[in-house]
Amino acid sequence: MPLGSGVMKGLKTMLMVTGRKPATVLYPEQLRDISYRFRGQVGMRRDEVTGGMTCVGCGLCETACPNDVIRVDTSENEDGTRFVDRYLFDVGRCVFCYFCIEACPVDALQRTHDFHLITDDRRGLLIDGEKMIEIYEHDQANREAEQKNIGPGAALANWFERG
Amino acid sequence: MSSDTVTLTIDGNEVQVPRGATVLQACESIGVEIPTLCTDPRLKPYGACRMCVVEVQPGPPRPTASCTTPAGDGMTVVTNSQSIRDIRKHVIELQLQHHPLDCPYCDQAGTCELQDEVFDQEIHQSPYETVPKAHPEEILNEVILLNHNRCILCGRCVRICDEQIGVRALDFVERSVGTFIAPAQHDFMDCERCGMCIETCPVGALLSRPFKHSARSWQTEKAASTCPHCSVGCSILVESRHGEVVRTRSNGLEEPDRGILCAKGFFGHSFVNSDDRITQPMVRRGGVLWPVSWRAALDAITAGLRGVLETHGPRAVGVVGSPNTTNEDNYTLQRFARAVLGTNNVYSQDSGLHATARTLRAVLGSEVGPHTQSELLESDLILVVGADIGHTHNVVGAHIKQAARDAGRLLVVATRLASGLDDFATISARVRPGGEAAFLSALADAANDVTEQGTGIDAGAFDEISQMVGAAGSVAVVWDTGVWTLGKADKIAQAAANLALARDGVKLFPLAERANSVGTFRVGMAPDLLPGARPLADAEARREIGDAWGVELSEEPGLPFAEFVEGPMRALYVMGEDVVGGAANPSGVSAALREADLVVAQDIFMNATTEVADVVLPGATFAEKGGHYSNFEGRLGRLEPAIPPVGDARPDWEIVARIAAAIGADFGWRSHEPISEELASLSVAPSISGSGQAVSVNGADLPTVNGDRLVLATEQHLYTAGVAGRHAPSLTLMLPDAVAELNPDDAERLQIAHGDRVHVASAGGEVNLKAMVARRVPSGVVSLPDRFLEAAPRQLDPRSPDGTAVRVSKA
Ligand code: SF4
Ligand code: SF4
Ligand code: SF4
Ligand code: SF4
Ligand code: SF4
Numbered sequence: 001m002p003l004g005s006g007v008m009k010g011l012k013t014m015l016m017v018t019g020r021k022p023a024t025v026l027y028p029e030q031l032r033d034i035s036y037r038f039r040g041q042v043g044m045r046r047d048e049v050t051g052g053m054t055c056v057g058c059g060l061c062e063t064a065c066p067n068d069v070i071r072v073d074t075s076e077n078e079d080g081t082r083f084v085d086r087y088l089f090d091v092g093r094c095v096f097c098y099f100c101i102e103a104c105p106v107d108a109l110q111r112t113h114d115f116h117l118i119t120d121d122r123r124g125l126l127i128d129g130e131k132m133i134e135i136y137e138h139d140q141a142n143r144e145a146e147q148k149n150i151g152p153g154a155a156l157a158n159w160f161e162r163g
Numbered sequence: 164m165s166s167d168t169v170t171l172t173i174d175g176n177e178v179q180v181p182r183g184a185t186v187l188q189a190c191e192s193i194g195v196e197i198p199t200l201c202t203d204p205r206l207k208p209y210g211a212c213r214m215c216v217v218e219v220q221p222g223p224p225r226p227t228a229s230c231t232t233p234a235g236d237g238m239t240v241v242t243n244s245q246s247i248r249d250i251r252k253h254v255i256e257l258q259l260q261h262h263p264l265d266c267p268y269c270d271q272a273g274t275c276e277l278q279d280e281v282f283d284q285e286i287h288q289s290p291y292e293t294v295p296k297a298h299p300e301e302i303l304n305e306v307i308l309l310n311h312n313r314c315i316l317c318g319r320c321v322r323i324c325d326e327q328i329g330v331r332a333l334d335f336v337e338r339s340v341g342t343f344i345a346p347a348q349h350d351f352m353d354c355e356r357c358g359m360c361i362e363t364c365p366v367g368a369l370l371s372r373p374f375k376h377s378a379r380s381w382q383t384e385k386a387a388s389t390c391p392h393c394s395v396g397c398s399i400l401v402e403s404r405h406g407e408v409v410r411t412r413s414n415g416l417e418e419p420d421r422g423i424l425c426a427k428g429f430f431g432h433s434f435v436n437s438d439d440r441i442t443q444p445m446v447r448r449g450g451v452l453w454p455v456s457w458r459a460a461l462d463a464i465t466a467g468l469r470g471v472l473e474t475h476g477p478r479a480v481g482v483v484g485s486p487n488t489t490n491e492d493n494y495t496l497q498r499f500a501r502a503v504l505g506t507n508n509v510y511s512q513d514s515g516l517h518a519t520a521r522t523l524r525a526v527l528g529s530e531v532g533p534h535t536q537s538e539l540l541e542s543d544l545i546l547v548v549g550a551d552i553g554h555t556h557n558v559v560g561a562h563i564k565q566a567a568r569d570a571g572r573l574l575v576v577a578t579r580l581a582s583g584l585d586d587f588a589t590i591s592a593r594v595r596p597g598g599e600a601a602f603l604s605a606l607a608d609a610a611n612d613v614t615e616q617g618t619g620i621d622a623g624a625f626d627e628i629s630q631m632v633g634a635a636g637s638v639a640v641v642w643d644t645g646v647w648t649l650g651k652a653d654k655i656a657q658a659a660a661n662l663a664l665a666r667d668g669v670k671l672f673p674l675a676e677r678a679n680s681v682g683t684f685r686v687g688m689a690p691d692l693l694p695g696a697r698p699l700a701d702a703e704a705r706r707e708i709g710d711a712w713g714v715e716l717s718e719e720p721g722l723p724f725a726e727f728v729e730g731p732m733r734a735l736y737v738m739g740e741d742v743v744g745g746a747a748n749p750s751g752v753s754a755a756l757r758e759a760d761l762v763v764a765q766d767i768f769m770n771a772t773t774e775v776a777d778v779v780l781p782g783a784t785f786a787e788k789g790g791h792y793s794n795f796e797g798r799l800g801r802l803e804p805a806i807p808p809v810g811d812a813r814p815d816w817e818i819v820a821r822i823a824a825a826i827g828a829d830f831g832w833r834s835h836e837p838i839s840e841e842l843a844s845l846s847v848a849p850s851i852s853g854s855g856q857a858v859s860v861n862g863a864d865l866p867t868v869n870g871d872r873l874v875l876a877t878e879q880h881l882y883t884a885g886v887a888g889r890h891a892p893s894l895t896l897m898l899p900d901a902v903a904e905l906n907p908d909d910a911e912r913l914q915i916a917h918g919d920r921v922h923v924a925s926a927g928g929e930v931n932l933k934a935m936v937a938r939r940v941p942s943g944v945v946s947l948p949d950r951f952l953e954a955a956p957r958q959l960d961p962r963s964p965d966g967t968a969v970r971v972s973k974a
């Protein structure tokens with residue numbers, strides 16, 4: 001092999017890469033493009049009438065979850081309807097299978113792109129319904145911004161997904 | 164082919180079934196599944212829903228309901244043709260016309276028969292316009308709710324209340340498309356609140372209010388257990404979630420309950436998770452109970468027991484077991500007392516069962532529970548005496564109603580208060596409180612002339628009853644040995660025994676008050692008995708049991724409880740019982756316990772005994788431990804732990820076994836099973852020949868009734884269940900306060916209105932209560948429910964309040 005060919009090879013690769021967009025980003029200041037199909041934290045929709053959780057406490061998500069992530073405690077409301085005393089979601093155990101979202105008969109549970117699950121306290125991973133609403137609404141607000149700097153591959157995938 | 168079977172062809176398969184079986188049963192016998200909605204194995208075929216249609220040849224060319232069609236010889240049945248499938252689908256679609264299919268929201272989901280059908284038939288919504296009913300949800304009473312939209316008018320609730328419970332509180336109202344289910348008599352359904360209508364409802368129409376929206380049916384853990392509230396010992400299914408009992412239901416169709424429960428069995432579980440439970444060991448220091456660790460509590464107990472044993476000897480130590488705890492608990496306590504502490508001061512509090520059992524043993528040589536409920540119900544004549552067993556032993560009462568109506572048994576009801584059984588009775592008469600023994604004795608002995616003064620029964624009715632009893636081939640005498648028999652249980656038992664001696668075919672059915680009253684007797688929780696209720700005086704029994712325990716048993720029987728407490732007592736271990744509250748003189752016992760060196764009270768709730776105890780230990784309820792109760796027949800009812808014990812509570816036998824181990828006698832038990840086995844192996848029934856002597860029981864002179872002087876009746880009420888019941892919110896909803904029930908005539912004469920406060924005074928005491936004007940109380944009697952506020956009737960005369968005269972006035 002002629003002397004110096006290694007240098008040339010290296011130079012060539014360097015030139016090829018120089019024009020490309022970097023694969024790494026400066027997280028958390030910058031975020032990666034996310035596919036529409038990305039599975040993030042499970043969020044909860046706010047009920048427009050009551051202003052609280054949309055959840056009616058049917059327990060189907062709890063039953064569907066393969067990983068014992070969800071616990072729904074209910075009781076009777078003064079007007080005889082079912083009241084969700086407490087909705088608990090243990091993010092630390094969730095495998096993002098979205099079976100719960102599939103099961104929910106009132107579409108209370110929603111997918112989000114939120115993957116910022118870092119915490120310095122394990123207890124922070126046990127979130128309640130209110131927190132899930134917050135996550136969902138924050139995620140909705142972010143969607144617009146997200147759509148703007150989306151990469152071509154992800155945009156195509158999203159296009160197929162939405163039809 | 165014999166004539167009592169028929170042969171038919173179902174879907175091409177030939178099948179033989181007994182004559183009288185329905186086509187549906189024939190199909191089920193070969194595993195052909197037919198969907199049904201209005202069928203319940205407890206109920207007679209009705210044919211309301213038309214889900215079970217099949218094609219039957221020969222016959223009219225139309226679909227036939229298989230549940231009401233008797234199988235006939237040579238029938239050809241097609242169960243699954245296209246047209247049949249279409250009809251079934253259509254039936255469901257029509258049901259959905261006003262049915263909202265809000266399953267995610269409905270308590271029945273998961274156990275709903277309609278939901279299953281909708282799913283099987285792949286119906287997503289009704290093809291018709293859905294028209295919800297005007298009043299979707301109606302509250303029927305404190306515990307029952309009816310959602311009209313979900314009702315499919317199958318009539319199962321109406322029928323179970325009539326056929327099985329004998330109350331007939333529900334009925335169909337209006338006709339045609341306007342039909343709905345409603346309380347039969349009033350807007351407010353004042354029924355027995357047994358919950359069986361909820362239990363049988365195939366959909367989420369009838370619902371339990373205490374359970375409503377608290378859990379989904381598939382999420383609960385289920386444990387097959389036994390009702391802890393009375394000696395019928397009904398089998399129940401305890402459903403729990405996250406360590407909390409959320410509901411109990413009937414479990415299976417077997418004896419003794421045959422698939423039904425009473426209000427206490429269905430609604431009375433809520434004491435288990437009451438906030439008032441004792442959840443940790445406590446030791447009294449400076450007059451105050453302080454929470455401590457188990458180790459500290461056990462140390463205090465072992466040190467105290469050792470001290471008393473050294474200075475005063477085993478005669479100064481005693482233990483009290485309880486009919487609220489299991490055979491295993493009581494057996495462990497007994498072995499601890501006799502084998503480790505070396506004392507025969509072994510007791511258990513009970514109203515009348517022990518006295519009854521002793522009397523029957525002495526006179527007839529028979530043990531308690533010699534006969535089964537089936538024998539009771541198969542007797543030609545059933546005689547119910549004394550307390551209203553519709554209240555005290557509701558499920559047996561319901562079965563007796565059925566036997567009288569459907570099996571043609573003669574039913575004689577000689578209770579003190581009017582009873583739900585009266586409607587089914589061949590003859591019913593009112594006995595005066597205090598006259599029960601005299602009445603039975605007079606039945607036994609024709610020469611013993613019954614006086615109206617002695618029994619309260621008029622001579623004409625008595626003669627009629629006497630003749631009926633004389634003419635019947637077999638007679639079952641049924642009486643409750645509950646709190647009203649205090650002080651006279653032996654007399655009543657003797658009188659019943661007289662009747663059994665006087666003529667053949669009489670079987671006696673004393674019904675014990677609490678879940679394990681019979682168990683405490685059979686386990687030998689008495690100073691002069693051993694396991695198996697063998698007499699302590701029996702040297703052979705002593706040797707056998709002593710060998711099994713590896714000790715020499717003392718032949719000196721313990722002292723009677725009252726003598727022990729007033730005499731040598733220095734240390735007392737009480738398990739699951741309120742020895743102060745239930746005592747003949749509470750203040751005396753309380754003072755004696757204060758004087759003692761060591762009093763250990765192990766219980767689930769605080770009571771008058773824990774008030775004076777030096778150490779209080781948290782015991783476990785029926786839902787938190789394994790073991791067995793012995794019901795009134797002596798049948799073992801199994802307990803299965805449904806939830807872990809709350810807080811630091813432990814099963815009662817385990818606590819006692821740990822103390823025994825700490826004192827140096829490890830029984831080696833790590834679960835209740837070896838205890839059950841050991842107890843069974845030692846429970847050899849003693850053979851005792853009774854004296855066979857009828858002893859004439861004289862009628863006591865009943866107190867005269869005049870003016871404001873009434874006779875007191877203290878019977879257990881259907882909605883009371885001792886201390887546990889007072890901590891069960893669903894039961895206290897049904898009967899919030901202790902009440903004095905009065906006949907309307909007496910109330911009018913004394914100018915007392917429903918709800919007034921009344922003052923009831925006897926020679927021994929007085930009490931203020933709310934008045935309830937009730938037709939079930941005969942004139943001249945005032946009824947106070949005992950076991951509600953145990954103190955209430957006992958404040959009047961703790962020894963035997965029942966049958967004494969009291970003065971009633973407006974407070
Ligand atoms: S499935 Fe939906 S409605 Fe049901 S409990 Fe879960 S979040 Fe609530
Ligand atoms: S009654 Fe049955 S079908 Fe109707 S809403 Fe309830 S669970 Fe669903
Ligand atoms: S609770 Fe019992 S007594 Fe009352 S309506 Fe229902 S079945 Fe009848
Ligand atoms: S309330 Fe229930 S059991 Fe009664 S008729 Fe309606 S569906 Fe049948
Ligand atoms: S009859 Fe007795 S054992 Fe049966 S459910 Fe009622 S209280 Fe419980």
Ligand code: FES
Pocket residue numbers: 198199200201202209210211212213214215216228229230231
């Ligand atoms: S099951 Fe036969 S008609 Fe309802």
